[in-house]
Amino acid sequence: MESEQIIIELTPDEALVLSDWLERVQMTDLSRLVDDEAVWAPIHRPAGTLDKSLPEIFAADYAERLDAARGRLRPPGDDSGEGDGAG
Numbered sequence: 497m498e499s500e501q502i503i504i505e506l507t508p509d510e511a512l513v514l515s516d517w518l519e520r521v522q523m524t525d526l527s528r529l530v531d532d533e534a535v536w537a538p539i540h541r542p543a544g545t546l547d548k549s550l551p552e553i554f555a556a557d558y559a560e561r562l563d564a565a566r567g568r569l570r571p572p573g574d575d576s577g578e579g580d581g582a583g
Contacts, residue, residue, distance in 0.1 A: 504542075509565035515546035515553060516562055 506514065521529065522543060526536060547553060552561050 509568050511546055511550060512552055512562055512565045513569055515543065515550055518543040518546065 518539065521539065526539070527533075530536060530539070552558060555561060
């Protein structure tokens with residue numbers, strides 16, 4: 497069973513927003529946020545994969561692209577931007 501992999505598919509907007517969030521999570525003190533070090537690998541691995549797969553993160557207009565992706569993913573009527581860090 498250990499050789500099997502689970503594949504998660506994301507839209508480009510989902511991937512960009514998730515990549516940004518994972519980057520911010522990794523820049524925090526993970527030991528305060530995640531109480532089990534076994535969880536760190538499943539955080540770092542997809543973050544690294546997204547970094548390699550998203551040339552947008554190196555674009556000069558990254559912030560604008562990220563804001564646009566966030567806007568497209570928010571529920572209709574939620575244009576406040578609140579909840580970006582809440583889950």
